[in-house]
Amino acid sequence: MRSSFPLFPDSASTHAGTVDAIFIIWSLVSIFFTALIAGLIVYFMARYRRRHSEEVGANEEVSVWLEIAWSVIPLAICLAMFVWGTRSFFDLYRPPADAVEYTAIGRQWMWKIQHPEGQREIDTLHVPVGQSIKMKLASEDVIHSFYIPAFRIKQDAVPGRYTSIWFRASKPGVYHLFCAEYCGAEHSRMIGSVIVMEPRDYQNWLAGGSAGKSMVASGGDLFQSLACVTCHRAGATGRLARGPALEGVFGSPVKLVDGRTVIADDNYVRESILNPTAKVVAGWDPVMPTFQGQVTEEQLSQLIAYVRSLGPIGSAPAGGTGGTPAGTTTADSPSAATTPQTAGPGAPQ
Numbered sequence: 001m002r003s004s005f006p007l008f009p010d011s012a013s014t015h016a017g018t019v020d021a022i023f024i025i026w027s028l029v030s031i032f033f034t035a036l037i038a039g040l041i042v043y044f045m046a047r048y049r050r051r052h053s054e055e056v057g058a059n060e061e062v063s064v065w066l067e068i069a070w071s072v073i074p075l076a077i078c079l080a081m082f083v084w085g086t087r088s089f090f091d092l093y094r095p096p097a098d099a100v101e102y103t104a105i106g107r108q109w110m111w112k113i114q115h116p117e118g119q120r121e122i123d124t125l126h127v128p129v130g131q132s133i134k135m136k137l138a139s140e141d142v143i144h145s146f147y148i149p150a151f152r153i154k155q156d157a158v159p160g161r162y163t164s165i166w167f168r169a170s171k172p173g174v175y176h177l178f179c180a181e182y183c184g185a186e187h188s189r190m191i192g193s194v195i196v197m198e199p200r201d202y203q204n205w206l207a208g209g210s211a212g213k214s215m216v217a218s219g220g221d222l223f224q225s226l227a228c229v230t231c232h233r234a235g236a237t238g239r240l241a242r243g244p245a246l247e248g249v250f251g252s253p254v255k256l257v258d259g260r261t262v263i264a265d266d267n268y269v270r271e272s273i274l275n276p277t278a279k280v281v282a283g284w285d286p287v288m289p290t291f292q293g294q295v296t297e298e299q300l301s302q303l304i305a306y307v308r309s310l311g312p313i314g315s316a317p318a319g320g321t322g323g324t325p326a327g328t329t330t331a332d333s334p335s336a337a338t339t340p341q342t343a344g345p346g347a348p349q
């Protein structure tokens, strides 16, 4: 719970223990060596001071073992901390496979949150305790930073691309949500709350809200209304296809005309929609129009959720929540890479 004068934030996520341990141990190690070195300086100053005006210094024997010790011991401590810190850093930024994806879009000066089930909130984030949650972050204007001290997580929200961070809340309660990047005049008012609930309460909360459509369903609507479907028709190949089928594309490698192969992740699909000529799929002409300026950040993440939900052709559309990419790579998956070398690109405009 929030206290009015916290000296140390609450520990309310599974990250908190490791992050605190690293912080505390590093602080103690630093204090120990600072005190040791400063103490020795003062001691030696007194011990080896010049007592008579005619006194001159003499060379001391150098102890090789002493020199080795003070090189090797700090090195070992630093390397151990480096390995530990790196491992927990990767853990913070690599969501586990069962993580459910929420979207947070920063804009001057608020956080717009969207749940996979479709609920939207501003400056409030309701989450169930014990569930791994991946926050996908974007920004509509300047750099913001999504910061929940009680969870020990902080990640920038950068215009033009997606970043992400994940957490698993471990304790019900209400915690601070901040923007930790100076983002303009009212930056200090870009604050909100994270409300961690028991799973049952969370379900009630979901049921009580005006849910609207899930991310995937809204994305499906946009796919129709923006006419993506005219070119990306499921199962259409040969002369019918004006664009590659998107089934099974998400999470798979895509071959590009310039010979590179990229993995179709959030940022790839985002770029395909906003700047289609940046990476053109091998075997296709760059006929896709840009949708820059026609879709909001929120709609973009809905479209991406929809594209991700498209399993391989023939399979039922994946359910809504999807933290794991639908459609895994199979050698002969009908992704665009190899499809219509002859018919597709030649189709009228």
Ligand code: HEC
Pocket: 223, 226, 227, 228, 229, 230, 231, 232, 242, 243, 244, 245, 246, 249, 254, 264, 269, 272, 273, 276, 277, 279, 280, 281, 284, 285, 286, 287, 288, 289, 291, 303, 307, 335, 336, 337
């Ligand atoms: C005029 C036809 C056309 C329209 C409309 C269109 N696309 Fe495309 N799209 C293409 C073509 C052709 C390609 C392959 C060439 C390329 O990469 O630019 C493509 C590529 C893509 C890719 C990359 C696919 C892959 O296999 O890697 C995605 C994702 C995509 N489009 C999504 C969309 C979405 C979402 C919309 C609607 C907002 C849309 N497209 C509208 C023709 C179209």
Ligand SMILES: [Cu+2]
Pocket: 106, 109, 143, 144, 145, 179, 180, 181, 182, 183, 187, 190
């Ligand atoms: Cu901000």
